[in-house]
Amino acid sequence: MTHLDGNSLAGPLSEFFAFDVTVAVAKCEGCGSIAELARAMVYSSDAGSVVRCDSCGQVLMTLVESEDRAWIRFTGMGAIEVARTPTAG
Numbered sequence: 001m002t003h004l005d006g007n008s009l010a011g012p013l014s015e016f017f018a019f020d021v022t023v024a025v026a027k028c029e030g031c032g033s034i035a036e037l038a039r040a041m042v043y044s045s046d047a048g049s050v051v052r053c054d055s056c057g058q059v060l061m062t063l064v065e066s067e068d069r070a071w072i073r074f075t076g077m078g079a080i081e082v083a084r085t086p087t088a089g
Helices: 005-014
Strands: 025-028 034-036 041-045 047-051 059-065 070-073 077-081
Touching: 005 041, 005 047, 005 059
Parallel strands: none
Antiparallel strands: 025 034, 025 077, 041 047, 047 059, 059 070
C-alpha cells in the first residue's frame, strides 16, 4: 500500500484542532524521533487512516471517521508540541 505524507491530515483534523496540526511537532514513542506531523507517513483506506513515524514506522495515530463521529487515537506519540502566537499587550 502506498502512503501520503502528513500534510494529508490537514483537512480531516482541521475539524478538531484550531491550528494547522501538520506543523505540530510530535515525539515518536518507538524511536524517539522528533518531527513535524507533515513528515509522517499516512496510509489511508475506506476504514480510516494510520499515521506512522517516517523514521521507524511506529504507529503514531489512527483516525477513523463516519458521517456523525470520528475516533482519533494517539497511539505512539509521546507529546505534541505546538508553537503559540505571541499576543500583543
